[in-house]
Amino acid sequence: MHFARSRTALALGSLVTLTALVGCSATTSPADSAGPVGDGTTLTGGPTSYPLSVENCGLTQTFDERPSRVVLMNGASVSEVESLVMLDLEDTILANTQNYGMSDMPGLVEQIDALPTGDVDMAGSFEIPAEQLLALEPDLVIATTSGGFDPSSGQSSREELAEAGIETLVNPANCAMGKEDATEEELGAFDEATVESSFDFLNLVGNVFDVQDEAQVLVDDLRGQIDAVSAAVEGKEEPTGLIVFPGMSMMTPNGMPAVFLGGIFDDVLARAGVSGALKDSGLTFTSAIDEEQLSSADVDILVVGGFTRGEDLDAEAAALFAEYPQWDAAKNNSYVTVSDGVYVGPTNAAAIDKIARAAHPDAF
The missing domain is CATH 3.40.50.1980 (Nitrogenase molybdenum iron protein domain)
Structure with a gap:
């Protein structure tokens, strides 16, 4: 789940979230503002051209090809796994720890229930412990918030995963959550999240996984559904x-x-x-x-x-x-x-x- 988008919520939100692999070059490094790297939330159009670099929460991630061994951290969320499922990327998921057992969209629960869990032992934690995560040998780890990579809570840091050849992504709306040095831009994205923030993550997934056409169709469909509802109640x-x-x-x-x-x-x-x-x-x-x-x-x-x-x-x-x-x-x-x-x-x-x-x- 994504807790209230406010700076006063960051502390509580942080409490809640608590070998080189083929396909990723693991060049996790501070983003260079002088370079052409974007955050990946705007579809580039056409097939994805690899290597693809995206700036994500202040770190540059470079993908040499489409990820195929993805681990989804819990984050008390389901939005990241749902985004992959709705883009028909179930075959790329190595281990998923996101599952509410309920959803506003019919059929999603059953699809999520069918995903592999990696047989991880959370040991009472909200997230996968570092040793178990590394043992899964993923090529990409996706977290809801920056706090999903907090070593003080027993998780692997993004830098540690990069050293093992593993790329990482955080939902861009939640960069500030669990990040001590969050920028004003990241704080603003956290405070002012909207439905468009949901589409941003779908676009990011579309770019990274080379499903840009599918992401565009899905976003257009969802936006159309929302616009139709808003039009029906307009003026009331x-x-x-x-x-x-x-x-x-x-x-x-x-x-x-x-x-x-x-x-x-x-x-x-x-x-x-x-x-x-x-x-x-x-x-x-x-x-x-x-x-x-x-x-x-x-x-x-x-x-x-x-x-x-x-x-x-x-x-x-x-x-x-x-x-x-x-x-x-x-x-x-x-x-x-x-x-x-x-x-x-x-x-x-x-x-x-x-x-x-x-x-x-x-x-x-």
Whole structure:
């Protein structure tokens, strides 16, 4: 999952994320601003020309050919594995540790369940320990955040992996997450992530894996779906909405349900014709929200999220309505359940459609 895009969220987000191989030249080095290397989030057009160099979170990665032994770090996310799956790159995946067991897009869970896991023992950690990762002999390791390569948490650093001939990528929206020396540009990308950030990662994958045409078709299709929903609700009165993940209450300092706002969360709501209930509060993350602020929030529709297999989101909604009966959403039993689609990732269109249909049933 991708936690709230705010600088105040970086510390909490970091807690949550906690031999030369054929196909990669492993030239991990500080990016040279004078060189022609880009970040890879814009499709170059046509077949990928190798070697391909991309600047990713301040390090240059050079690919001599399409990666074929990919490991996906956990990061409490599914957006990276979903991006590869939706681009039909399952055959390149050596080990995947991303799996919610639920998704806003039908069929994705089954496809992810079928992927190899590499039989890694996470040993209670959020990420693959360094020794086990190196033993897998990947040619590319993809992490949700920079924190996925944090040696202080037992992971391999990007530099260590480069020495072993292994390239690495971090989702560009999350460079600042878990990175002590994040640039202003990286902080801005983290703060201001939108649905376009989801498309950026799909484009990056398209360039690196030589599936640019497929990435273009997918991005165009997803953007078209979102635009169609936004057009259907355009001009209609916007109800206020609140995105909560009750199952993440253990990750908040006050035990309250995790509330997500700002960045892509507000963008998803807006594209569904919903205004964030706390949009103008000046708050940026659930850790800054107290009981009084949540109680007094103007909530017309509750967006209840889940991220683990078997969560009863209907029961979670009922429990929240019992706790906050003053919300109009509670009085009208107005809620919708979501999962991965409210984060940076390729399932935004599905979540936006679900939210819009719940908020504006007469528009469809």
